[in-house]
Amino acid sequence: MIPFFVPEFTKDMENAAIYALKNEKSVMGESVAKFEEEFARYIGTKYAISVNSGNSALQLSLLSLNIAEESKVITSTNSFIASANCILMTGSKPILCDINYDDGNMDIKSTNEKPDAIIPVHIYGNPCDLESIKNVSETYKVPIIEDACQAHGAVYEQKKVGSLGDVGCFSFYPTKIMTTAEGGMLLCSDEELYEKANSLRNRGRDMSAQREIYSRLGTNNRMTEFAALLGISQLKCLSDFLRKRREIASVYNEVIQGSNISNLAQPIIVPEGISHAYWRYSVTLDHSIDRNLIKDELDKDNIASDWAYYPALHLQPYFIKNYKTYKGQCPIAEDTLERNFCLPVNTIMTKKDADFVVRRFIKAVQKQ
Numbered sequence: 098m099i100p101f102f103v104p105e106f107t108k109d110m111e112n113a114a115i116y117a118l119k120n121e122k123s124v125m126g127e128s129v130a131k132f133e134e135e136f137a138r139y140i141g142t143k144y145a146i147s148v149n150s151g152n153s154a155l156q157l158s159l160l161s162l163n164i165a166e167e168s169k170v171i172t173s174t175n176s177f178i179a180s181a182n183c184i185l186m187t188g189s190k191p192i193l194c195d196i197n198y199d200d201g202n203m204d205i206k207s208t209n210e211k212p213d214a215i216i217p218v219h220i221y222g223n224p225c226d227l228e229s230i231k232n233v234s235e236t237y238k239v240p241i242i243e244d245a246c247q248a249h250g251a252v253y254e255q256k257k258v259g260s261l262g263d264v265g266c267f268s269f270y271p272t273k274i275m276t277t278a279e280g281g282m283l284l285c286s287d288e289e290l291y292e293k294a295n296s297l298r299n300r301g302r303d304m305s306a307q308r309e310i311y312s313r314l315g316t317n318n319r320m321t322e323f324a325a326l327l328g329i330s331q332l333k334c335l336s337d338f339l340r341k342r343r344e345i346a347s348v349y350n351e352v353i354q355g356s357n358i359s360n361l362a363q364p365i366i367v368p369e370g371i372s373h374a375y376w377r378y379s380v381t382l383d384h385s386i387d388r389n390l391i392k393d394e395l396d397k398d399n400i401a402s403d404w405a406y407y408p409a410l411h412l413q414p415y416f417i418k419n420y421k422t423y424k425g426q427c428p429i430a431e432d433t434l435e436r437n438f439c440l441p442v443n444t445i446m447t448k449k450d451a452d453f454v455v456r457r458f459i460k461a462v463q464k465q
Contacts, residue, residue: 098399098400098401099399099400099401099441099446099450099453099454100401100441100443100445101401101402101403101439101441101443102271102272102441102443103443103444103445104271104272104276105334105338105443105444105445107330107334109330109333110327110330110331113326113327113329113330114323114326114327116326118323124319124320124321124322125299125319126322126325127322128322128325128326128329129147129319129320129321129322129325131325131329132145132147132320132325132326132328132329132332133145133146133147133282133325135329135332136267136282136284136328136332137284139257139332139335140257140259140260140265140284141256141257141259141260142259142260142265142284142285142286143285143286143288143291144284144285144286144287144288144291145282145283145284146282146283146284146291146294146295146298147280147281147282147319147320147324147325147328148280148281148282148283148298148318148319148320149279149280149281149318149319149320149321150179150268150270150279150280150281150318151179151244151246151266151267151268151269151270151281152179152182152183152268152281153281153298153318154246154266154267154268154281154282154283155179155180155183155216155242155244155246155266156183156186156187157283157294157297157298157318158183158242158264158266158283158294159183159184159187159189159214159242160187160294160297161264161283161290161293161294161297162214162240162242162263162264162290164184164187164189164213164214164240165187165188165189166187166188166189167188167189167190168187168188168189168190168213168214169189169190169192169210169211169212169213170184170189170190170191170192170212170213170214170215170216171191171192171194171203171205171208171210171212171214171215171216171233172184172191172192172193172194172203172215172216172217172218172244173193173194173196173202173203173217173218173220173410174193174194174195174196174409174410174411174426174427174430175196175201175202175203175218175220175405175406175409175410175430175434176218176220176244176406176410177246177406178410178413179246179268180216180218180244180410181193181410181416183216184216189213189214190420191410191416191420192208192210192212193409193410193411193416193422193426193427194207194208194427195207195208195426195427195428195429195430196220196427196429196430196433197226197429198381198429198433199365199366200220200223200365200366200367200368201220201221201223201365201379201433201437202217202218202219202220202223202224202225202226203217203218203225203230204429205217205229205230205233206229207427207429211237212233212237212239213239214239214240214241214242215230215233215234215239215240215241215242216241216242216243216244217230217241217243217244217262218244218246218247219243219244219245219247219248219251219258220247220405221247221365221373221375221376221377221378221379221405221439222247222248222249222251222274222342222373222374222375222376222377223248223251223365223367223371223373223374224248224251224252224253224258224371224372224373225253227241227253227261227262240262240263240264241261241262241263241264242262242263242264242265242266243258243259243261243262243264243265243266244266245258245259245265245266245267246266246267246268246270246273246281247268247273247274247374247376247377248267248274248374248376249267249273249274249275249335249339249374250274250335250336250338250339250372250374251371251372251373251374252371252372253370253371253372254370254371255370259284260284260286263285263287263290264283264284264285264290265283265284265285266281266282266283266284267281267282267284268280268281269281269282269324269328269331273376274335274338274339274342274374274376275328275331275332275334275335275338276327276331277320277324277325277327277328277331278323278324278327279324280320280324280325280328281320283298292304292305293313296312296313296315297313297315297316297318298315298316298317298318298319299315299317299318299319300315300316300317301313301314301315302315337444338444339374339375341444341446342374342375342376342442342443342444343373343375344448344451345375345378345442345443345446345448345450345451346373346375346378346442348448348451348452348455349364349378349440349451349454349455350364352452352455352456352459353380353455353459356459357463358459358462358463360383361382361383361385361386361462362380362381362382362383362386362438362458362462363380363381364378364379364380365379365380375442376442377405377439377442378439378440378441378442379405379437379438379439380437380438380439380440381433381436381437381438382436382437382438382462383436384436385465386436386462386465387465388404388436388437388438390461390464390465391438391458391461391462391465392438394457394460394461394464395454395457395458395461398453398457400441400453400454400457400458401441402438402439402440402441402458403439404434404437404438404439405434405437405439406434406437407434407435407437408431408434409427409430409431409434411423411426411427411430412424412431440454440455440458441454
């Protein structure tokens with residue numbers, strides 16, 4: 098079986114986990130501080146705050162930026178529900194915008210709403226067009242919170258995503274490019290923002306005080322030492338993880354582009370100056386292709402496959418009921434997500450595996 102997602106664990110990672118269980122304090126210890134320091138250095142920000150999930154990182158970012166009730170926050174309709182839930186949990190209103198056909202990322206020009214914040218999602222590990230997003234941010238003088246939960250190590254114009262906005266957020270869920278079993282990270286370079294977020298993740302505690310002094314309302318969003326030690330070990334391997342993922346994607350691209358189905362299955366377009374992390378390898382199928390039949394054919398060859406985020410967020414029952422969203426609101430997302438198809442990408446696959454997968458995929462497309 099060629100699986101869709103496989104978290105990779107080395108012997109060093111196993112030993113780190115055992116060490117944490119035997120020797121570390123449970124939370125907010127030396128390993129948490131070390132992981133935060135090393136991840137901030139890797140991404141290119143002054144500060145990093147570890148939390149218990151990517152969703153928590155996003156929500157704490159909004160709260161730290163004083164985004165609350167009556168605020169409007171633009172994000173993409175093509176994303177995991179957490180990108181919108183974090184907005185809802187602050188009492189703010191999500192403005193779900195359409196996407197670009199070529200890369201699946203948010204098209205901020207598709208909405209005329211005046212935002213109080215913007216959450217661009219680097220979908221599938223492919224960086225957004227941050228130039229157009231920054232133009233809107235500067236026009237309205239509002240912060241950018243990068244949802245980089247799928248994009249560890251992705252690069253936009255020589256800078257890693259997560260360092261390009263006011264705040265960057267990452268997830269370390271088991272299916273992500275690197276994992277801490279469960280966890281997340283909030284990154285920034287503003288000291289005041291850092292101090293507030295650091296307090297909020299620890300029940301509102303004043304982290305500069307020697308005793309337990311609570312100066313604001315907060316929650317317990319802390320990362321465990323166990324997770325942090327695993328994260329330190331995973332971060333050491335991240336460059337290798339990315340190299341393997343990009344090698345798999347390169348095989349897929351080369352074979353599809355050289356085949357007679359290139360007009361029936363269009364891979365995501367990656368512009369110059371962009372380095373895709375390939376959390377997922379996504380193609381858009383022609384309207385004549387039934388993706389269910391493609392999946393059935395690949396299942397016969399023990400090849401896992403999937404499609405992403407269908408239906409789009411604005412067509413989820415909660416948003417239709419509570420925010421009066423409707424079919425036709427984001428036409429490009431509705432069209433492309435009905436035709437989205439994802440081939441497996443993981444670090445245990447070889448180039449030979451990738452060649453087998455993509456040729457079976459081509460064969461399945463040709464049968465239609």
